[in-house]
Amino acid sequence: MRLYYSPGSCALAPHIVIEETGADYEPVRITLAKGEHMTDAFGAINPRRRVPVLELDDGQVLTETHAIMCYLADSHPDAKLIPTDPLGRARAHEWMNWLASTVHVTFATFFRPERFLGEGQAKEPMQAAARQRYDALMHEIDGRLPGEGFALGGFSVVDAHLTVFLRWAARMDHDPASYPTYQALVRRVQDRPAAARALEIEELPPL
Template sequence: MSLRYFYSPASCSLAPHIVIEETGAAYEPVRVNLAEGEQYGEAFRALNPRSKVPALQLDDGQVLTETHAIMAYLADTHPEKRLIPTDPLARARAHEWMNHCAAGVHPHFTRFFRPERFVTEGTDAQPVKDAALAAYHAALKEVDGRLPAEGFALGDYSVADAHLYVFLRWGGRAGFDLEKDFPRYVGLARRVQERPATQRALEIHGLPPL
């Protein structure tokens, strides 16, 4: 049994998809149609009861979920690819970036894109959406200020860069002027995008480059 990777185009599952392509591992990409509610079906819920992508089914049938965990696992099981630092502090920095992406940035976009989930029925969701948009912009601005002018987030390419790439793409979906507001972040995203693994993942997702 080979690896099976469950994804949905343009979702956060793009980040581990880039990483699995970086590893060169043999795997089967399995698209989950979120718009049609496939994630709530019996078959997918047997894999991930949380009904979310991504999910990685391992060779022995075990299933790993959560973007951060999947990327860390892929990096650790392919050390020759040098996708995560081995120095303890630098390694912690990689996890710091990924945790910030998942817990500090992603929630703002969720509230912007799905504000109705965060209000009671019959309540106007627009204030939630407006506040989330401002918070999302501020979060990307903070990331932009921490990134180097050249190279990648940690100097050399790592899983952190694949994760960061997704949230700048989402900034475009939110209507931000990426070039004007986040020039360093755009530079990093384009460097990530130049990598063949990213190009292969984008092709599978059916997504254009930035």
């Protein structure tokens, strides 16, 4: 398998998960800041020009953080990365769907406002609103997380996904320490050898 990632992007979540599985894979760096997602070669792999992308050994391509993490967890059941009981699984999807559709999109309205605005519309009001909304979402997460363990009890794909969004706090001019329960959970994730390896490969310091 190949995992296409950009350092510190949402691809960090499946990067942590693939390391947790112990699977053989090749990490392929596509640095968004250098425009490497705009090459013809990457466009042929993912015409949406987004990371993460998981390329399977038979050449099939899977996109979307949530889907990639579920695939990795389900194809490595011994790693126990997603609950198997119906309610536990639904809770995992509940978290990841909300993170992708609400928290990630709030970040995108700050960093890619032009994608959400009509021609000539000012981006600053939308960015200011996104910054405030991000802070409210971080507080909401902080209030929902347990003081020990992980989001669903034991470590799961949800914790890998959560790790990404707190790491973006500084880019939104917010201090991760303002969300102490969330920060403590991310630190527990980062203390795991799999996350430490993913951070090392992406050349990122722990939060």
